[in-house]
Amino acid sequence: MQSLTPDEIYAESFRIIDEEVGPHRFHDRQWPVVRRMIHASGDLELARSVVFSRDAVEAGVRALREHVPIVTDVTMVAAGISKPGLASLRVPLHCFIEQADLANEAAERQLTRSYCAMERACRELGEAIFVVGNAPTALMAICEAVRTGVARPRLVVALPVGFVSVTESKQEVLGLDVPVISLPGRKGGSPLAAAAVNALILLAQAEDDRGS
Secondary structure, eight states: OOOOOHHHHHHHHHHHHHHHHOSOSOOTTTHHHHHHHHHHHTOGGGGGTOEEESSHHHHHHHHHHTTOOEEESSHHHHHHSOHHHHHHHTOOEEEOTTOTTHHHHHHHHTOOHHHHHHHHHHHHOTTSEEEESSOHHHHHHHHHHHHTTSOOOSEEEEOOOSSSSHHHHHHHHHTSSSOEEEOOSSOOOHHHHHHHHHHHHHHHHHHHHHTO
16 A cells, blocks of 8 residues: 555545535535545535534634634544644633642532533633533533623534433524634534634644734
8 A cells, every 4th residue: 555645645545525516505614624524534424514603714814813712612622723823823722621729610500521611711711712622511601601691602513422412502502793703513523613713723834824
């Protein structure tokens, strides 16, 4: 088997995805996001199901170029986001889930740590890019913060995964007046969420390089 460099592997992977998906409904700025999500999951079905609302790609790229912080629901999502890319755009990355007092707060309020962490993040960083790749309760906290005026996200990447409250939380956030990248139904996960953000980072870097 011929040895390929990492760049060659990426290029060949994207060529295969383009070829196997064929014609699609996404425009030139959306497709790089969907393609990276497909690459991260191996799931070509995403080409029929990823949803962008309210010019989500444009909103995300603009926010990144303006150094708006990113908040993730879990450390797995944060770990997958390109640190060199964040550094080049001077974008801070936050994940509140490991804060020491959250477990006690969640137990006292009979809520999940993910809900309490994202609720706190919304209070402290209300205009961030919020990225959910695991916990639907984190997405529910974002929805509540938007409805009550506590937060005004520049973008929500809404990709929780699982069987309980996942579909409902995605439907709820897509009904709000904020830009959203999502995947209706039960599919999602940390790799997909990180891949979507990394695609936006590359688009933002390209715009910076062009000086647009």
